[in-house]
Amino acid sequence: MPAVKDYVTKNKPTWCPGCGNFGMWEALKRALSELEMEFHDYSIVWGIGCHGNGADFTKTAGFHALHGRTLPVATALSLTRPDLKVIVEMGDGDGYGLGMGHFVHSVRRNIDLTCIAHNNQIYGLTVGQASPTTEHLMKTVSTPDGVLEEPVNPLGLALAQGATFVARGFAGDIPHLTELYKEAIQHEGFALVDVFQPCVTFNKLNTFTWFRERVYKLDETDHDPSDHTAAFNLSMTTFHELTCAPDECRIPVGVFYRDTETPTYNERAVATDAPGYKRAEEVRDISKLLDSLG
Amino acid sequence: MAEQKTVATTGNSVVAEAFRQCAPDVVAAYPITPQTTIVEEFAKIVAQGRVHTEYVTVESEHSAMSACIGAAAAGARVMTATASQGLALMWEELYIASGMRLPIIMANTNRALSAPINIHCDHSDVMGARDSGWIILFAETAQEVYDNTIMAVPIGEDPEVLLPVMTCLDGFITTHSIDRVQLMDDDSVTAFVGDYEPQNALLDTDNPVSHGNFAGLGGPYFEFKKTQRLAIDCSKGVIERVGEAFSKLSGRPFGLIETDMMDDAEVAIVVLGSTAGNVRYVAKQMRAEGVKAGLVKIRCFRPFPVEEMVSALSDMKAVGVLDRADSFGAEGGPVFLETRSALYDLESRVPVVNYIYGLGGSDVRLDLIRTVYTDLSDIAAGSASLHGMQYLGAR
Numbered sequence: 001m002p003a004v005k006d007y008v009t010k011n012k013p014t015w016c017p018g019c020g021n022f023g024m025w026e027a028l029k030r031a032l033s034e035l036e037m038e039f040h041d042y043s044i045v046w047g048i049g050c051h052g053n054g055a056d057f058t059k060t061a062g063f064h065a066l067h068g069r070t071l072p073v074a075t076a077l078s079l080t081r082p083d084l085k086v087i088v089e090m091g092d093g094d095g096y097g098l099g100m101g102h103f104v105h106s107v108r109r110n111i112d113l114t115c116i117a118h119n120n121q122i123y124g125l126t127v128g129q130a131s132p133t134t135e136h137l138m139k140t141v142s143t144p145d146g147v148l149e150e151p152v153n154p155l156g157l158a159l160a161q162g163a164t165f166v167a168r169g170f171a172g173d174i175p176h177l178t179e180l181y182k183e184a185i186q187h188e189g190f191a192l193v194d195v196f197q198p199c200v201t202f203n204k205l206n207t208f209t210w211f212r213e214r215v216y217k218l219d220e221t222d223h224d225p226s227d228h229t230a231a232f233n234l235s236m237t238t239f240h241e242l243t244c245a246p247d248e249c250r251i252p253v254g255v256f257y258r259d260t261e262t263p264t265y266n267e268r269a270v271a272t273d274a275p276g277y278k279r280a281e282e283v284r285d286i287s288k289l290l291d292s293l294g
Numbered sequence: 295m296a297e298q299k300t301v302a303t304t305g306n307s308v309v310a311e312a313f314r315q316c317a318p319d320v321v322a323a324y325p326i327t328p329q330t331t332i333v334e335e336f337a338k339i340v341a342q343g344r345v346h347t348e349y350v351t352v353e354s355e356h357s358a359m360s361a362c363i364g365a366a367a368a369g370a371r372v373m374t375a376t377a378s379q380g381l382a383l384m385w386e387e388l389y390i391a392s393g394m395r396l397p398i399i400m401a402n403t404n405r406a407l408s409a410p411i412n413i414h415c416d417h418s419d420v421m422g423a424r425d426s427g428w429i430i431l432f433a434e435t436a437q438e439v440y441d442n443t444i445m446a447v448p449i450g451e452d453p454e455v456l457l458p459v460m461t462c463l464d465g466f467i468t469t470h471s472i473d474r475v476q477l478m479d480d481d482s483v484t485a486f487v488g489d490y491e492p493q494n495a496l497l498d499t500d501n502p503v504s505h506g507n508f509a510g511l512g513g514p515y516f517e518f519k520k521t522q523r524l525a526i527d528c529s530k531g532v533i534e535r536v537g538e539a540f541s542k543l544s545g546r547p548f549g550l551i552e553t554d555m556m557d558d559a560e561v562a563i564v565v566l567g568s569t570a571g572n573v574r575y576v577a578k579q580m581r582a583e584g585v586k587a588g589l590v591k592i593r594c595f596r597p598f599p600v601e602e603m604v605s606a607l608s609d610m611k612a613v614g615v616l617d618r619a620d621s622f623g624a625e626g627g628p629v630f631l632e633t634r635s636a637l638y639d640l641e642s643r644v645p646v647v648n649y650i651y652g653l654g655g656s657d658v659r660l661d662l663i664r665t666v667y668t669d670l671s672d673i674a675a676g677s678a679s680l681h682g683m684q685y686l687g688a689r
Contacts, residue, residue: 048411066408067379068354098354098383126325129334132353141334142325142351144341 001036004029011057020120020171020197020208021051025058027174028087028116031181035085042085042185045074047099049091050125050199051118068098071106071115078113082266085185086113093123093131096152100132103154107161107190109265114184114191117154120199121206128202138205154194155256156235159228164259165191166231168252170215171198172208176253183255189264196251213246218254231257296482296543303475305436305468309375309401309461310335312443314345315483316399319370322350322361326380327413328465329403333375355380359387359398366396367505369495371447374398377465378405381419385426391458392427392522394505397450397490398458400428401443404567404618405465406654414655415465417566420595421619421628427522429459429529430596434570436473438593439463441546444478447487448536455529456493457522462595464568466655478544486543530597550599552591553606555581559588561670562607564633565616566592569651569658573616576663587667592629600636607637611674613646614666616686620650626683645673651686662687 007029015021032042044060046052048067055064065073070090078086088095095103095117106115122140123129129142133154137146158166165187169177177195184191196215198208224230234256303311309332313321321340323333340349348365352358355376366372376384381402391398402420406412420430429449433439439461446459463469478486494503509515530550537548554574556562563573570591580587590606592599607613615634617627624631626648634646649666652658666686672678 064411098356100353123325126327126330129325129330130351142337144338147351 002033002038004033007032007059009057009059013057014053015050016201018200019050020199021054021118023171023174023177024051024116024118024195024197025054027169027177027181028058030174030178031185034178035182035185037085042087043077043081044087044089045070045077047090047094048125049094049118049123050120051089051091052094052125054089068094068100069102070095071099071102071111074113075106075109075111078111079266079269082112087185088113088115090115090117091131092117092119092121092133092152096132096154100152104157104161107158107163107192110162110164110189110262112188112190112264112266114181114187114193116181116184117192117194118197119154119194120197120203121151122199122203124199124202135205153235154192156232158190158192159232159235159257162262163192163257164189164262165255166235166257167191167193167255169193169195170211170253171195172211173215173253176217180255187258188260189262211251214249214251215253216250218252218256221252223252223254225255225258228257228259295545296478298476298478298544300474300476302472303436304331304470304472305433305439305463306331306403306470307335308436308440308475308477309443309463310339311477312440313373314339315478315480316373316444316447316487317345317371317484318347318373318399320348320350320362320365320372321374322352322358322365322372323374324352324355324358324376324380326355326377328405328469329375329377329380329401331469332401332403355383356387359384359391362398362400363387363391363394363396366391366398367394367495368497369492371451371490372396372398373400375401375403377403378407378413378419381423382407385423388423388426388428388458390506393518395456395522395525396458397456399443399446399450400458400460401439402460402462403465403469404462412654413465415467415568415618416653416655417462417618418620418653420460420462421621423460424596424628427457427526428596429455429457429526429533429594430462431459431594432462432566432592433468434568434591436463436468436471436475437546439468440475440477441540441544441548442593444483444487445533445536445540445548449529449533451490452529452532452536453493455525455532457525457529462567467568476544476546482543486540526597530594530599533594533597548593549602550592550594551602551606552593554589554591556588556590556606558586560586560611561613561667561674562588562590562610563614563616563663563666563670564590564592564603564607564629566595566618566629569616569618572658572660573663576660576667580664580667585667585671595629598632598636603633603636604640607633607644608640610644612670613637613644614670615646615648616666617648617650618652620653630683645680647673647681648683649686650683656687659687
C-alpha cells in the first residue's frame with residue numbers, strides 16, 4: 001500500500017506558508033493512500049490558480065488544463081478510462097468562473113469523477129481580486145467599493161442540477177476532509193467536494209479562525225443525506241450569510257447529499273462499454289474487405 | 295504644447311492613467327497576469343471618484359469583451375485590457391468588435407500562450423489576433439504606451455475608421471518596470487481625444503437600429519467585409535494625422551515606423567516592442583566597430599506600413615527580422631512574412647532573414663543581437679548565404 005509520501009514528486013510546494021492548499025493536499029494524499037491507490041489507479045486534472053501548482057508536486061499521470069477547463073479534460077479521461085479514479089482539482093475562480101458552463105453540464109451528465117473545488121473566495125494567483133465566490137460587499141483590489149454580486153452557491157447549484165454526491169469540507173480539518181475525499185472518490189457519479197480553503201495572503205476575512213468559529217459537522221446532526229430537499233435548503237441557508245456573527249451563522253461541513261441510485265453518464269453511454277483504447281487492442285481481419293476490392 | 299510632468303512609473307500604471315484621462319464610459323475587464331495591475335489601478339481610480347466610468351467585473355475575458363461590445367454598441371466609449379490566454383479566449387468577440395465597427399480600446403500586455411504554461415513576454419497572443427480587424431499598435435517604452443493609448447481614442451473613433459484598437463506593451467518588461475514617463479495635463483488630453491459621437495448607437499432611441507444581424511444568403515456580408523477593409527486601409531492616414539497632432543501637443547515624434555541610424559545603414563534589424571531598445575544599443579556598438587547597422591521599429595503593425603517599410607529597407611544589403619512569435623508551419627514569423635512580402639515588388643532583391651527570439655520571456659541578450667548583426671554583415675558581404683528561420687539562442 002503506497003504511503004502518503006509516495007504521492008509526491010521531488011518538487012517542493014510553492015504555496016504560501018499556511019496556505020489552505022496544504023491541508024487539502026495532505027487530505028488527498030491520505031485518502032489515496034487509505035484507498036490503496038497505486039499510480040495506475042487514478043489520474044488528477046488541475047486548472048489554473050494557486051491550486052494548479054499542485055500539478056508540479058503531486059505524483060500522477062495527469063493534466064494541467066487551461067483556466068476553467070478541467071472538467072472537459074476529466075470527462076474525456078473518465079469516459080475513455082473507466083478503470084481510473086478521475087479527480088479534478090479546480091479553483092473557485094477557475095471552476096466557478098470561466099469553467100462554470102462545464103461545471104453545470106458535467107453535473108447534469110453525472111460523469112463519474114470527483115470534483116474538488118479549492119474555494120478560497122479570492123483570486124490568489126493574480127494576487128487578490130474578487131472571485132465568483134467572494135462575499136457580497138467584500139472589498140478587494142478589483143472591487144474597492146465592495147463586491148456588488150451575490151457569490152456563487154456551488155452546492156445549491158450542483159444539487160439543483162441533479163448532482164449525486166455533494167459535500168463541503170474545510171481545509172483546517174484534515175481527518176474530516178480525508179474521509180470526505182475517500183467517500184467522494186468511491187462514489188460512482190459526479191461527486192462535488194467544495195472545500196473552504198483559506199487564502200492566508202489575500203483573503204483577510206475568511207481566515208482559518210473565522211471558519212473554525214463557524215463550522216460544524218453534519219454527521220453530528222440529524223441531517224439525512226438522502227433528503228434532497230433538506231440538502232438544498234441547507235445549501236441555501238448557509239452560503240450567503242457568512243458575514244454574520246459566529247453564533248448566528250453556522251457553516252455545515254460534511255455530506256449534504258448522496259444518491260447512489262442514479263446511473264452515471266458512463267453507464268448510460270453504450271460506447272463506453274468498450275472504450276476506444278480497448279477496441280484498438282483487437283486486431284481486425286480485413287482480408288475479406290480487401291478481397292472484395294479485387 | 296501640453297503641460298507635462300515627468301514621473302517614474304510602470305507601463306501598466308501608465309495605461310490606467312491614460313484610461314482615466316480619456317474618460318471611458320465603460321471598462322469591463324478580468325484579471326490576468328501581467329495585465330492585472332492595469333484594471334486594479336483603474337478600479338481604484340473609479341472608486342476614488344476620479345473618473346466617471348461604469349466599471350464592470352466579469353467572470354472571464356470572453357465576458358469582458360462581450361460586455362465591452364454591448365456597451366460600445368450602446369454608444370459608450372469603452373476600454374479594457376488583457377493578455378495571453380485572455381486575448382485567446384476573446385477571439386470570437388474580437389471579430390465581432392471589428393465587424394460591428396466598435397472603437398473599443400484594449401491594452402494587451404504581451405504574454406506567451408500555453409502550452410506549456412508560461413506567464414512571460416512574447417507576441418504569440420497578439421499575433422493570433424493579427425487578422426481580426428483590430429488596429430494594432432506596439433510600444434517600446436512606458437512613454438510610448440502612454441502616447442499610443444491616448445492616440446488610440448481619436449484613431450478608433452474617427453468616423454472614417456470606427457475600428458477597435460489594441461495597444462500592445464511587453465509583459466513584465468514594459469508592464470512592470472519603472473520607466474521615465476512624461477504625462478500631459480488632463481485638459482490637454484480631454485481636448486485631444488474629444489467627445490465620442492457614436493454612430494448608430496443602440497441607446498439612440500429616436501433612431502432605433504439593430505446590430506449584428508444575419509447577413510448571409512445573398513445578404514451584404516461580403517460588402518460589409520469590403521467596407522471593413524477600406525476602413526482599416528483608410529486608418530493608416532488617420533493614424534498619421536493623429537500622430538502628427540499628438541507630436542505637436544507632446545513634443546514627441548510619432549511615425550508608423552521609427553527608423554534609427556538608417557540614413558547610411560547597410561544592414562538593418564526590424565523589431566517590435568521593447569527589444570528595440572536592446573537592438574539600438576547593440577547597433578551603436580556595431581557602428582563603433584565599423585558595421586553600418588540600423589534599426590527599424592514598427593510602431594503600427596495593423597495596418598501594416600508597407601510603403602514606409604519599403605522606403606526604409608529598399609537599399610539594405612541584408613535585413614534581419616526579429617519575431618517574438620512563430621507562425622508554425624509558415625516560412626517564418628509574422629513580422630518576417632509581412633516584411634519580405636512588402637519588399638517583393640522591388641526591382642532589386644533585398645535579402646531578408648528571420649530570427650525567432652525571446653519566446654516565453656526567454657532572455658534577449660545583447661550578444662544574441664550582436665550575432666544577428668554579424669550574420670547580416672556576412673550575408674551583405676557575400677561571405678554567408680541566406681538561411682531559413684532560426685531560433686535565436688535556443689538551447
